[in-house]
Structure formats: structure tokens, C-alpha cells
Amino acid sequence: MPDPIDFYFDFASPYGYFASLRIDELAAAHGRTVTWRPILLGAVFKVTGMKPNLEQPLRGEYLTLDAGRIARLLNAPFTFPDSAPVNGVAASRAFYWLADEHPEQAKLLARALYHAHFAEGRDIGPADTVAEIAARSLGSLGIDRAAVSAALQDQSVKDRLRAATDEAVERGVFGSPFVIVDDEPFWGWDRLEMVDRWLATGGW
Template sequence: MAEPIDFYFDFASPYGYFASLRIDDLAASHGRTVRWHPILLGAIFKVTGMKPNLQQPLRGEYLTHDVGRIARLTGAPFTFPDSAPVNGVAASRAVYWLTDAHPEQAKLLARRLYHAHFAEGRDIGPAETVAEIAATLGHDRAAVLAALQDPEVKDRLRAETDGAVGKGVFGSPFFIVDEEPFWGWDRMEMLDRWLATGGW
């Protein structure tokens, strides 16, 4: 069985959202599965000295225009959230709370959170909102709120973000397949080709 693809994303990243809608199908078409890793780019930007795209002059305006264009091109439901760039700590922790014991539920929750933020434009920063969204999948709200403060869950998110830095991840989305890195939604065609050809 071929190795899974590692998919790194920040819940604040619209390009990560667009990638999340496609990566599992893309991987499956090559007999691969995908491990989803929500990470905190804010922590990574401290290493790289960068700022969120949205907060960079010129680039922020380009991004705002570009994501609408991608949504129209791909047919992805999209609403630019007033809360952008959102704080993805609670959302990411909720996903890691489920990742080991229930990986498919973790992925389902990640999709639901991304959808709430970028399709419905909701602010998924508050723990209460994350718990509410998790509840729509049958999770107990109180259990989710407790998990968001669980030191083990907190450590896991930190460790995943540190681990991502250790593998060279500096943006979202970021894919690693068989140690080959691909950065950006706009590199998914190249990733597809890499998987089809075994690399070049």
C-alpha cells in the first residue's frame, strides 16, 4: 500500500479550504489516502518572518479577488468571512481530539468547520461555535468544550505545527507525498502529475 499524502492546512486559509474539497478524490484516483493536519501558520510565520497574506499590502487585495475567482471557477460554495483571518486554534484542537481514535470523524469535522467558515462565512474562532458545529455531527458539546482545554489536545496541536515546520511546511495548503513537497492550491495539478508518473 502506497504511503498516505500528508495535507497541511490552516483553518484561516481559503486556499486550504479549496484544497480540502479536492485532495481526497485526487489521492484516491492514485490509490492513496490523505492524512489531514490542521496547523497554525501564525506560529510558523514566527519562524519564517512572514505575515498572513491577507495582511500584506497588495497581496491581501489580490487574495480577496483571487479566492472569488477560484470559487466561481471550481463551483465551490464561498463567502468571504468578515472574521478573516480567523483564529484556528479551537477548530484545529477539535480535529485533533478525534484524529487518533476516529480519523474519519476528524476529517468530517474539519470539512464541516471549513464549510461553516468559507461557505457560510461564519466565525469559527470561538470555542462555543466549534462545539456547536461538532454537535451537528453528534458530538457532545460539553465534551468538545472540555477537549479544547485538554492539555493533551493542546500539546498535540503544538506538536503537529512544530512537526510541520520540521518537514519544511511554510504555507497552506501544503502537501507532502513520499517526502516530495508541494505548496499551494495551484500546485495540485503538479501533485496529480507527480502521483501519476511517480515523479521526474
């Protein structure tokens, strides 16, 4: 079996959100699976010296235009949250709490968090909000708010997120989304077509 495709993203990234709507389906068409890996771009930016796109002159204004345009292209539910760029620490910790033993549940949670943020405009930064969304989306699987809230304060969960972000930097990840196919890196939502072609042809 070929190795899974690595999908790095930050919950604050609208481009990561758009990629999340398609990446698993794209990979499955080529007989591949996807490992989702949320990271904190704030830590990455300390290495690159960049600022969040929304805080950059001209680029921030373009981002708000571009995100809406992509949403219309995909017919995807979208609203630009007032809380953007959101702090994704709690959301990412909740993901990694589930990911190792229950990767599909973790993906369900990531999708629910992304939807709450970019489709409903909710601020998913507060731990209480993350716990509420997790309980609502995964309650049928026995996940409750108290368990999520406790996990967010667990040192091993905190360390897991930190290690994931450090590993991403070591692999050359510097943005969201960032897809790695068999050590071949692709940055940006608009590179998914290239990823599709790469998988179909074996590269060029």
C-alpha cells in the first residue's frame, strides 16, 4: 500500500478549509488515504518571519476577496468570521486528542470545526466552543464536553500539537494548506489540481 498523503492545515486558514472539502475525495480516486495534520502557523511564521495574511497590507484585502470567490466557485458555504484570524490552539489540541486512536473521528471533528468557523462564522478559538462543537458532532460516539475540556488541558495533548508543528517545519511546511505526496510538497489550495495530476501520472 502506498503511504498516506499528508495534509497540513491551520484552522485559521480559509484556503485550508477549501482544501479540506476535497482532499480525501481526491486521494481516494487514486487509491490513497490522507493523514490530516493541523498545525499552528503562528509558530511557523516565527521561522519564516512572515505575518498572517490578514495583517499584511494589500494581501489581507486580497484574501477576503479571493476567499469569497473560491467559495462561489466551489458552491461551498462560507462567511468571513469576525474572529479571523482565529487562534486554532484549542481546535488543534482537540484533533490530536483523537487522532492517533480514532483518526476518522478526528477528521469528523476537524470538518465540524471548519464548518462552524467558515460556514457559520463562529469563533472557534475558545476552548468551551471547541468542546461544545465536539460534543455536538461526536456525541453519538460517546464524546462529551467534559472529556474534551479535560483533554485540552492535558500536557501530553499540548506536547502532541507542539511536536506536530515542529515536525511540519522540519519537513519544510510554511503555509496552509500544504500537501506532501511521497515527499513531494505542494503549497496552496490551487495546487490540488497539480496534486491530482501528480497522483494520476506518478509525477513528472
